Amino acid sequence: MAEQNTKQAGPVMDESNNGNEAFFLKYKTAIIGCFVALVLIIAGGMWFKSYKAEQNEKASTAMAKAQDNFMNGNYELALNGDSTGVAGFLKIASEYGSTDAGNLANLYAGLCYANLGQWENAAQSIEKFDYSDDQMVSPAALGALGNVYANLNQLDKAVSTLTKAAEKADNSSLSPTFLIQAGQILEKQEKKADALKLYQQIKEKYFNSVIVQQNKIDEYIERVSE
Structure with missing residues (x-):
């Protein structure tokens, strides 16, 4: 269902922009692939460097469950959680925003929105991610944000963000x-x-x-x- 929603969502353009529209519809698979690659980079390389703070440890535990839902394609559940007490990325980002896990939850929330085709929300969430000086996660996050801007038809902004991502990586x-x-x-x-x-x-x-x-x-x- 999430895949179907993503394919239906896209930038709204007038008839004069049919060429651009065709480009983004064709390129959307690669865009989503970038999101998946980003998650794999995060899972394998970043995760949470410090478990010393109690808040960060709680947030990390909640993140693990939300990430499982994300990797299984349950983007709505990963984003919003459920009534049984499983927290979603939005709640984690709100309650643990000062922790590494809470910061990362902003990025994951943006990726969930992107996979659901909710590009405005995707941009707002990824923009909240606090970029660090590493050469993998932060550039990949910028790259994902650039792709989101492209789907919003903010093409100049997309190019600028993608080139910045390349420079940072x-x-x-x-x-x-x-x-x-x-x-x-x-x-x-x-x-x-x-x-x-x-x-x-x-x-x-x-x-x-x-x-x-x-x-x-x-x-x-x-x-x-x-």
Whole structure:
């Protein structure tokens, strides 16, 4: 059901923007994939660095249950909890906002909203996430936010956020993905010269990335160079 809701939701555009609309509908699977990848990064790399504070420990316990619901695709339950006392991300963020877990709950809440196609709420929740200086979770969160802006048809904001995510990550795993996403949005805006700069940046700076090693970046460069 969550998948069905997500497919039905999307940016509202007029007839003059049919090209952009087709792009986002086609690209939505990749966008949701970015969300899933973000969650896996969080689960494997971040989780909660400190269990010293009692509040953080309580929040962490609640987060574990909410995350299970999220990973099982129960986005409504993960977001809002239930009447049996299982807390959702919204409640965790509200009650434990000063903890690492509460901060992370904002991000998860945004991902739930995104998977439900509620893009305005998704943006508001992810914007509440307090970004740190790490090179994985924070860039991935920015990348997710950039994709949310794209679905809201805030294209300039999407490009800016995605390029910021790439800069913050500064690695061959995440940066090329965000730059490609930003470049594709620029292409749909008929800003081929700007897209070309991003594609060339990938080739020159992230030459160890898969997209460069497999020579796929050349296809992007060739397309915007015509």
